[in-house]
Amino acid sequence: MEKKRLLYLVSSDPRVSPFDINMAYDAGFDAVIPYASIDVGMVPGLVQDIMFSRGAKGARFSSLFVSGSSVAVAEGMLRAARTTLFPPFLLGLMVDPKGGYTTAAALLARVAALCRSKGMGELGRLRILVAAGTGGVGKAAAALAARDGAAVTLTSRSRDSAEAAAREIASLFGATVEPRAAAGETDLASLAAKADVVLATGAAGAQLLSRATILSLKGPKVLADVNAVPPHGLEGVRPQDHGAEIASGLFVLGAMVVGELKFRIESSLLKDLLSAESPPVIDLQAARRRGLELEGS
Ligand SMILES: NC(=O)c1ccc[n+]([C@@H]2O[C@H](COP(=O)([O-])OP(=O)(O)OC[C@H]3O[C@@H](n4cnc5c(N)ncnc54)[C@H](OP(=O)(O)O)[C@@H]3O)[C@@H](O)[C@H]2O)c1
Structure with missing residues (x-):
């Protein structure tokens, strides 16, 4: 009898998101087992119990998915899992903290395609x-x-948080971004004026730029919002906007358009966990590659 295909979903948060649980069942896993409030130190024991209970072949039918709202903790868990595994007891591994990697991969694939189609060139040459x-x-x-080569500025309402995020990005991903404080819309508007691309990645229901401010920007520019919960991050950008020109040279992407590709990226990566010849390690770069493939870039 073929073994059941199991996904162990670990998170440092007190509650595991039903989003990933639902997506994993829909991708074809027979069971999804959530582990909440996990810390990095618990991962080796958990991985060993998964490996050894199912034997060398059975381990192939078991995968570990790392979620949770902390990127640094999720990366630490992925590292801990990788260092615990050894042949022939291999498991498929995927990391997507609070959906952030698959969403970012979708966002960049869609933005890159739009920039190209509007004659703005490759993302790696732009100010973001x-x-x-x-x-x-x-x-x-x-x-x-x-990492693509773009000049990236990252904002927070607090200078300390912006700088901490830039340090985390450097240490986890080897990428350099410029941290800037933007306490309110005026600060954000002056930074947006200097950028070719504006990615609104604020919390659900937090408006970052008003329609009047957006319309005062000069094109060519692409503005993309990932916040699907009203009020949206960019006022007047509708969730279903896919390249609409809302003012001369200002092209916009809405949250549902990003979400549609994010959904397909996550779904196809989960299917890779189920079917790949050798158990894969699916990280941020893997999500990025899949986003580009699915977008046809
Ligand atoms: N479209 C999709 O498919 C998709 C998928 C997943 C997530 N999302 C959306 O993507 C967005 C980002 O997700 P996330 O998990 O990265 O977000 P998050 O951690 O909840 O929030 C991102 C940042 O927003 C800032 N923020 C919070 N409240 C704010 C306010 N009132 N005004 C201005 N800034 C505020 C905070 O930064 P500071 O405190 O440092 O200023 C926070 O670190 C969310 O809107 C989420 O719903 C979309």
């Missing part, structure tokens, strides 16, 4: 503002864009 970039989506998007 990651507004409210101290969450998982913002840090991952900033890291990917900076």
Whole structure:
């Protein structure tokens, strides 16, 4: 009898998100086992129990998915899992802290395609503002864009948080971004004026720029919002906007358009966990590659 395909979903948060649980069942896992409030030190024991209970072949039917709202902790858990595994007891591994990696991969793939189609050139040659970039989506998007060669500025309402995020991005992803404090809309607007691309990556329901401010910006510029919860991050950018020109040279992407690609990226990566010949390690760069493939870039 073929073994059940199990996904162990670990998170440092007190509650594991139903988003990833639902997506994993829909991708075809037979069971998804959530572990909340896990710390990095607990990962080796957990991984060993998964490995040894199912034998060398059975381990192939078991995967570990690392979620949680802290990017640094999730990366620490991935490292701990990788160093615990040894042949032939291998498990598929995937890390996507609070959906941040697959969302950032979708955001950048869609933004890059739009910039190219509007004659703005490759993302890696542009100035990118990651507004409210101290969450998982913002840090991952900033890291990917900076690694592509873009000049990236990341903001927070607090200078300390912006600097801490920039240090984390450097240490986890080897990417350099410029941290800036933007306490309110006026600061953000002057940074947005100097950027070619504005990525609004603030918390759900937090408006970052008003419509009047957005319309005062000069194009060519791409503005993208990931916040699907009203009020949106960029006022007047509708969730379903896919490249609409809201003023001369100002092209916008809405949260549902990013979300549609994020969904497909996560779903196809989960299917890789189920079907890959050898158990994969799916990290931020893997999400990025899949985003580009699915976007046809
Ligand atoms: N479209 C999709 O498919 C998709 C998928 C996943 C997530 N999302 C969305 O992506 C966004 C980012 O997610 P995340 O988990 O990275 O976000 P997050 O950690 O909840 O928030 C990001 C940052 O927003 C800032 N912020 C919080 N409240 C604010 C306010 N009232 N005004 C201005 N800034 C505020 C905070 O930065 P400072 O305190 O440092 O200023 C915070 O670190 C969210 O809107 C989320 O709903 C979208």
